[in-house]
Amino acid sequence: MELLFVIKIGGNIVDDENKLSSFLQSFAQLNGRKILIHGGGKVATKIGDKLGMESKYVDGRRITDAETIDVVTMVYGGLVNKKIVAQLQANGCNAVGVTGADANLIPATKRPVQEIDYGFVGDVESSQLTVGSWQILLDNNLIPVIAPLTHDGKGQILNTNADTMAQEVAKVLSTVYEVQLIYSFEKAGVLLDINDESTLIKQLNWEYYQQLKNPDSPSGVGSKIFAGMIPKLDNAFAALNSGVKKVIIGKAENLLELINGTSGTSIVNE
Amino acid sequence: MELLFVIKIGGNIVDDENKLSSFLQSFAQLNGRKILIHGGGKVATKIGDKLGMESKYVDGRRITDAETIDVVTMVYGGLVNKKIVAQLQANGCNAVGVTGADANLIPATKRPVQEIDYGFVGDVESSQLTVGSWQILLDNNLIPVIAPLTHDGKGQILNTNADTMAQEVAKVLSTVYEVQLIYSFEKAGVLLDINDESTLIKQLNWEYYQQLKNPDSPSGVGSKIFAGMIPKLDNAFAALNSGVKKVIIGKAENLLELINGTSGTSIVNE
Numbered sequence: 001m002e003l004l005f006v007i008k009i010g011g012n013i014v015d016d017e018n019k020l021s022s023f024l025q026s027f028a029q030l031n032g033r034k035i036l037i038h039g040g041g042k043v044a045t046k047i048g049d050k051l052g053m054e055s056k057y058v059d060g061r062r063i064t065d066a067e068t069i070d071v072v073t074m075v076y077g078g079l080v081n082k083k084i085v086a087q088l089q090a091n092g093c094n095a096v097g098v099t100g101a102d103a104n105l106i107p108a109t110k111r112p113v114q115e116i117d118y119g120f121v122g123d124v125e126s127s128q129l130t131v132g133s134w135q136i137l138l139d140n141n142l143i144p145v146i147a148p149l150t151h152d153g154k155g156q157i158l159n160t161n162a163d164t165m166a167q168e169v170a171k172v173l174s175t176v177y178e179v180q181l182i183y184s185f186e187k188a189g190v191l192l193d194i195n196d197e198s199t200l201i202k203q204l205n206w207e208y209y210q211q212l213k214n215p216d217s218p219s220g221v222g223s224k225i226f227a228g229m230i231p232k233l234d235n236a237f238a239a240l241n242s243g244v245k246k247v248i249i250g251k252a253e254n255l256l257e258l259i260n261g262t263s264g265t266s267i268v269n270e
Numbered sequence: 271m272e273l274l275f276v277i278k279i280g281g282n283i284v285d286d287e288n289k290l291s292s293f294l295q296s297f298a299q300l301n302g303r304k305i306l307i308h309g310g311g312k313v314a315t316k317i318g319d320k321l322g323m324e325s326k327y328v329d330g331r332r333i334t335d336a337e338t339i340d341v342v343t344m345v346y347g348g349l350v351n352k353k354i355v356a357q358l359q360a361n362g363c364n365a366v367g368v369t370g371a372d373a374n375l376i377p378a379t380k381r382p383v384q385e386i387d388y389g390f391v392g393d394v395e396s397s398q399l400t401v402g403s404w405q406i407l408l409d410n411n412l413i414p415v416i417a418p419l420t421h422d423g424k425g426q427i428l429n430t431n432a433d434t435m436a437q438e439v440a441k442v443l444s445t446v447y448e449v450q451l452i453y454s455f456e457k458a459g460v461l462l463d464i465n466d467e468s469t470l471i472k473q474l475n476w477e478y479y480q481q482l483k484n485p486d487s488p489s490g491v492g493s494k495i496f497a498g499m500i501p502k503l504d505n506a507f508a509a510l511n512s513g514v515k516k517v518i519i520g521k522a523e524n525l526l527e528l529i530n531g532t533s534g535t536s537i538v539n540e
Binding site: 076095096136142 | 322340346
């Protein structure tokens, strides 16, 4: 099986011109098949504010109403995505910037309204996610650059979590490629103390993860793992359980070191 | 040679939800290889206004400054392009929405500053335009939907005329496909009197076109051809002279009739 890197880059990096540019140079240098999935960053909120829109939250969760989906479609699918593509092209990387709607790469459904109506938010339809269009791009040396948007197949674009998209894409493509999934962001990896990079966990297995999550764990570290990391780690273990070969979490600026194993946290199954 | 339709849709149609939707249904029904190149429409100006930007003109020509290129990248490359893609997907058409930067589909250079500095406006680099990435998409039944943006290969997105993009793409692809180039917009075709659709010219050859352009022509129609049509017609004849098989100009709502020859103006070489 050919090696494939599925690389998620977080929103904070997308917002930082210098860090993004340095990351994209490394990404361009990486040999072989690769996919970049980018977060949205804060620019959509800034532009929404300038347009006089109010951000709406319910229980601390952002609601994607009709105005907001237009803004994120513009900003994530247009501004952010095309700036990344133009920079990658300048670095000799044959990037194609798309969303999950394009070539039906990532089918989704609008999240059902239960206690909260999240609005135009999409949950990936794993069962309808196929390798066909991905293979056409990847096997022809085109590098997909994916904005955090999907569609419902009925004409509606949906705002979608980039971490989840990365995990779902990595899972389905692990049936045809040897997939390494890399979550890159502003932190050095999974840290015992979020404010201290020297507390980096170099290798994290399921058992240790359960201890970290448990506030009553005898290791006494339970309370220290930061909440924002938990969905990412749940995604990581789910990916490993579904055929993804390796999951690495670490600093975007160290992309090549993350891949050669000298930086970041490796999530392992055993 | 396989048949390929290169279809440009004008900005006025893009701005009209009902007309656009009806056009996209027809486009989806069209069998075989096809490319859609869309204009920008007025929504970029509206959003620019809301963002407090001033439109800048020199000699009646819009200037694309740094703020403007960001807005058109968002609106053309994101909002407009992805709405079209999502609708085409809903109509069973496997659309991939991209710009000329993606897969380096349309290389361009920033227009040199002479009397006027147009800002971030791109002129297509015909000599660097190749069929490679186009063929990967088209021969795998992916339908390119192109926003009127290109790039300079050095990391900069450029605002680019969609008519010219359509002509340049049609020309280069006529080396590998039998290309029909269709300019579709709100009018019935080339009209002798812009306000009277009954004055449609069904067939226009070079000689007749020269008469129409000439105000002193003995046919007496010289002054009637409307100025906005001239660049489109110059493009059309240039395309025919470079290997494009057929050029048709007409109403977007009649797409299928334009193709079967029962509507619009056919531009012919003889």
